[in-house]
Amino acid sequence: MFHIKVLFSLTTHYFKVKDGGEKSVCVTFGFFFFVKAMAVLIVTENYLEFGLETGFTNFSDSAMQFLEKQGLESQGPVSKLTFKFFLAIFCSLIGAFLTFPGLRLAQMHLDALNLTTEKITQTLLHINFLAPLFMVLLWVKPITKDYIMNPPLGKESIPLMTEATFDTLRLWLIILLCALRLAMMRSHLQAYLNLAQKCVDQMKKEAGRISTVELQKMVARVFYYLCVIALQYVAPLIMLLHTTLLLKTLGNHSWGIYPESVSTxxxxxxxxxxxxxxxxxxxxxxxxxxxxxxxxxxxxxxxxFTPLLFRGLLSFLTWWIAACLFSTSLFGLFYHQYLTVA
Structure with missing residues (x-):
């Protein structure tokens, strides 16, 4: 996929820097997300309802039946432990690729809040920053699905919607949050461009003479790096939209709020x-x-390769991308607000 290739190219660029600490940051976050993915894959479906267990079981049983028809004796194409191990490795790579986009988003979020005086824009910026958290909570069954499907209304529990309707609303909510992030792109890029003015003000406070050539190089460096910043902002968004649309198509979902019953x-x-x-x-x-x-x-x-398999796998990948974006941006928010020297 093109967006993964772009993020891979940006990450390999950090590994080519000899004196910087970007390589250590990517490796550290890669191991962190590997451990996090292993921990998430242990959680039962009662808390994180991806359908991954059901999809893998259906895939394994169908593959065994296919091999038996071919006259081959097998216990399945791959064990559940091996499947989760390689899935955790893939998730750690995604987390490493999304490390610097999340850190950069946190810095631009703080700068955009400092530049904005309108309450509506500030509210949209906060919603935009918390959008991955909202996506993560959509698959936490005790928080969202249990209260929506069976709300506690006295002694009787009347479901507000069917499971198919809930899946459709979840897809629409992800797309709306992605559209909001795309709409707030201009504010974030403008906040990054204002770093040039910050650097000029900081250089004015330093002692000694500053040549005009050095000042021009410093300002030009900010503007030339804008393309990388735009890619770091857009590539995770496209990745999230890509997995969401694949989940709708391959998972046999519908765009209608009240879809027709489809046999799985x-x-x-x-x-x-x-x-x-x-x-x-x-x-x-x-x-x-x-x-x-x-x-x-x-x-x-x-x-x-049934819709049950794709539904479980793509639901998990969509949730994982949102979780990685929120984790890295939250760490970046803490770093830029409390650990950096103004």
Whole structure:
């Protein structure tokens, strides 16, 4: 995917710097997110409802049935522990890629709040900063789904909506929060550009003479780095939108608030051999056999990679991207507000 490639290129640039500490920061956050991903994957579905366990079980059972039909004895393509281990490694890479975008977002958030005097804009900036937290809470079952599906209204619990409607509202809320972040992009980029004025004011306070060439280089460095800042702001947003749209499509969700009931059971789309043979010329027997084998193989793969698997995996990845963005931006907020010297 293009956005992952962009974040990977930006991260490799930090590793090429010899004297800076960016490499250590990326490695440290990578190990931190690896441990965090392992801890999250242990949590049961009663607290974090991704559907990952159900999707993996369905995938493993379907793969075993497919291998048995092929005459192969197997306990499954991969064990659950191995699957979670490689998923945790992938999550640690995503967390390392999102480290500096989150740290930069925290700095721009503080600068944008200092530059803004309107209450509405400040409120939108706060909502924009807390948007990943809202996305994270959407999959915490005791906080959101239990209260929405079965609200405590006296002795009787009347569900406000169905599970399909809740899934649809969750997708729409993520897209609206992403649209808000895109709308607030101008304020954040302008806050970054004002760093040039801050640097000029800081240099004026220092003792000694400052040449005009050094002053121009310092200002130009801020403006030239604006493209990197824009990529760090937009790339995680595109990644989040990409996983959300894939979750809607591959997870068999709907955009309607009251979607029609869709069966999640795997559908046997394998065509009978007679129908395939009737559509082809009877003279070419080898071609008939090849087309039949390809048709059966494709239908079998469709039964293995079901919407249950994609729904669980993409729900977890969407939640993980939002959790990484909020974790890094929260650490950046603490660092720039309390640990840096003004």
């Amino acid at each position: 059971l795997p559908v046997d789309n394998s065509l009978p051999s007679s129908s395939v043979h009737s559509e082809l010329p009877s003279t070419d027997g080898k071609m008939k056999v090849t087309v039949t084998q390809i048709t059966v193989a494709l239908s079998s793969l469709k039964n293995i």
